[in-house]
Amino acid sequence: MRVAVYSKKITKSTIPIFQRFLAEMDRFGWKVVLEKELKEQLVKKAGLGLNADVFTKHEDFHKGIDLAFSIGGDGTFLKTVSYIRNSEVPILGINTGRLGFLANIGDRYFEEALELVNQKRYDYQLRSLVRVETERDIFGQDNVAMNEVTLLKKDTASMITVHAYLDDKYLNSYWADGLIVATPTGSTAYNLSCGGPIITPGCQVHIITPIAPHNLNVRPVVVPDKLPIRLSIEGRERNYLISIDGCSKNIRQKEEVIIRKAEYMINVIKLEDTNFLDTIRNKMLWGIDNRN
Numbered sequence: 001m002r003v004a005v006y007s008k009k010i011t012k013s014t015i016p017i018f019q020r021f022l023a024e025m026d027r028f029g030w031k032v033v034l035e036k037e038l039k040e041q042l043v044k045k046a047g048l049g050l051n052a053d054v055f056t057k058h059e060d061f062h063k064g065i066d067l068a069f070s071i072g073g074d075g076t077f078l079k080t081v082s083y084i085r086n087s088e089v090p091i092l093g094i095n096t097g098r099l100g101f102l103a104n105i106g107d108r109y110f111e112e113a114l115e116l117v118n119q120k121r122y123d124y125q126l127r128s129l130v131r132v133e134t135e136r137d138i139f140g141q142d143n144v145a146m147n148e149v150t151l152l153k154k155d156t157a158s159m160i161t162v163h164a165y166l167d168d169k170y171l172n173s174y175w176a177d178g179l180i181v182a183t184p185t186g187s188t189a190y191n192l193s194c195g196g197p198i199i200t201p202g203c204q205v206h207i208i209t210p211i212a213p214h215n216l217n218v219r220p221v222v223v224p225d226k227l228p229i230r231l232s233i234e235g236r237e238r239n240y241l242i243s244i245d246g247c248s249k250n251i252r253q254k255e256e257v258i259i260r261k262a263e264y265m266i267n268v269i270k271l272e273d274t275n276f277l278d279t280i281r282n283k284m285l286w287g288i289d290n291r292n
Contacts, residue, residue: 002031002064004055004089006080007071007096010041014071014096017107018048021071021094024114033065035083061087067117069094070103074189077102078245081129081146081266090124090267092117101188102268104279116271125201125270127185128225129262130244138242138249144262145244147186151233151257152178152211152241154250159214160235167227171208174218178211181229181259188280196220201268201276206259229259 003025010018025032033053034042042048055061061068061084070080070093077093077100084091093103094110105113116122132143153160162179164171182191184199187207192198196209197220206229209220223229232254233240242251251257281287 001028001066002033002053003067003069004033004035004061004065004080004083005038005069005071006035006076006083007038008076008079009072010038010045015046015048017071017094017096017110018042018046020111021069021114022048024111028114028118033060055083058083058085058087061085061089065089067092071096072103073097074100074102075246078146082142082144082245084266085144086264088264088267090269092269101279101283102185104274105271113271116273117269121272123270124267125276126265127201127268128183128204128265130181130183130206131260131262132242132244133258133260134242134251135255138251139244139247142247143244145186146183146266147189147245148180148182148191149257149259150178150180150190150211150241150243151231151251152243152248153235154237154239154241156235156237158236159212160233160240162210163232163234164208165230166223168230171221172218174210174213175215176210176213176218179231180207180209180211181231182207182209183225188283191220194220197222198280206261225261231257231259 033055034049036054036056039049039054068089068091070077094105095103096107129144129146159175162174180191184201184203187199191209194209194211196207204225205222206225239250241248
């Protein structure tokens with residue numbers, strides 16, 4: 001089996017994790033394919049991965065890669081997804097810091113998780129994405145997001161107005177610092193910090209959440225993901241920001257943005273002893289009495 005591995009940055013604290021990970025790959029007899037810059041870091045800093053193949057672009061995932069591992073946090077997981085795209089390669093996230101929502105396998109227990117994968121004791125959990133269309137094709141082929149699309153003010157402290165249409169029907173004009181359109185996966189990201197609801201994976205919805213709205217009676221809205229969402233910005237400035245999963249570009253005033261559900265989904269590995277509800281409960285500290 002050929003497995004792709006992506007991580008953003010190698011530090012002294014994470015080198016032992018990669019040593020353990022690569023040792024498990026050898027034990028299973030799996031062929032490791034490292035992201036090019038990751039291999040360079042591992043070779044330079046730890047002398048690891050010398051014989052590994054490399055990948056550099058998403059097309060490489062259509063050439064015989066069976067599985068992908070993300071080693072880092074949720075941001076690393078999202079970057080790995082940008083390589084996977086429509087290849088249908090399943091992904092598992094190993095967290096090297098605090099518990100993540102996407103990279104939810106702790107580094108202390110990942111050998112157990114890898115053994116479950118080796119024994120094929122897992123299921124696939126399909127995660128939806130959104131595709132972004134703009135008048136100037138701002139993002140090119142990198143116009144797909146797993147978490148959210150966000151429109152934001154840029155060079156002003158003043159609020160902006162985001163006009164929103166749902167299936168070409170007028171929804172609202174949001175006077176706020178910005179507007180988020182999130183997937184169920186992204187419900188636990190920026191959406192959550194702005195007061196949006198948590199949505200369990202598999203729900204076929206999108207969430208429209210204003211960022212610091214001027215009117216307190218303006219609340220997040222959950223809509224069917226089969227309906228396209230059309231947005232445009234007005235304000236005192238000429239340029240604003242549009243962000244997809246943390247990658248930001250400039251967008252002009254009144255330039256239309258159309259958000260649709262992507263035509264493919266991502267296969268996220270769900271192990272036998274892990275589930276979304278456990279992750280939410282542990283991450284949010286539900287049921288824990290901090291007075292003790």
